[in-house]
Amino acid sequence: MKYAGFIGPGFMISVAYIDPGNYSTAVAAGASYEFKLLFIVLLANIIAIFLQSLCIKLGTVSGMDLAQMCREHLPWWLNIFLYVLAEGAIIATDIAEVIGTAIAINLLIPQIPLVAGCAISIVDVLLILIFYRPSGSIKGLRAFEFFVMALVLAVVICFCIQLSLIKDTSVGSVFRGYLPSKQLVESQAIYQACGILGATVMPHSLYLGSGIVQPRLYAYDVKHKYYTPTPPTTASSSSSS
Structure with a gap:
């Protein structure tokens, strides 16, 4: 239970991997090759987990997110190129x-x-930016995380219901899809595989992963007295000294 407080950021990061882009790419791949491209799905998720763990470690150790670290340690022209x-x-x-x-x-x-519908999707992003306050109260941040967790769990439940409706499919054929096959090198399959990889390993999820842990790490360090926040200095105190 020591690290249970970090489940919320994990759920928020998971949103980047259950988005409509992933759905459409995976559905198109499944319609064309059934389970034969599951190996690419597995490989893409392993790569994403590895990169995400590196970003979270970066944020944990340095106290800065990926964008801040790039600006701090890379030349300006490379920062512009990466941007x-x-x-x-x-x-x-x-x-x-x-x-x-x-x-x-x-x-x-x-x-x-x-x-x-496109306008509504843009507005809901703006609403999330308004209500998400990483520097605000940790209780408010947790409430926002619980809201996101409820949405993620709803998606999982819906997928479980849909999968339960599939008939005439053996478990063995599903698991065989996680093994490399000759269909992976077909021309159309390569495009589908690139789409799966691109829909899974996305740059904004890496920036999110390195930054979203910062408020929780700060609260954790302050609570366990690993870090003592320095009170802000005011103009009056500086002038009196």
């Missing part, structure tokens, strides 16, 4: 998120067109 690459990748992946959300809203409420 352009990361921003381009984020925009490319967010296109699937926005359009996927709009399609989902349209399926649930047909009266809402796709353009309005």
Whole structure:
């Protein structure tokens, strides 16, 4: 139970891996090759876990997120280059998120067109930015994390219900998909595999992973007296001294 308080940030990071981009890519791969590309899914998730663990360790040890560390230790021209690459990748992946959300809203409420659904998806991101206060009260932060956890668990339950409805599929055929096969080198399968890899290993999730642990680490260190916060100095105190 010592590290149970860090489950919330873990659930928030998991949102980056259960987004509409992942859904659409995985569904397209499954429709074309059934379970034969599960090896790529497994490989992509192993890579993502490895990179995410490195980012979390970076944030834990240094007290800075990935973007801050890049700015601190890399030359300015390389920071600009990395920013352009990361921003381009984020925009490319967010296109699937926005359009996927709009399609989902349209399926649930047909009266809402796709353009309005895209606008709603943009507004909900702004609302999250408004309510998410990493430097605020830890109770408020936990309430936000519980809200995200409820959404993630709802997605998991829905997927479990959908998987239970699948008929005429043996467990062996599913597990055989986690082994490399000759279908992986087919031309169309390579495109699908690249899509799965790109939808799983995303730059914004790495920046999120290194930064989202900061408030919880700060509260943990202060609570266990590993760190004593320095009171801010005021102009009056400095002038009197």
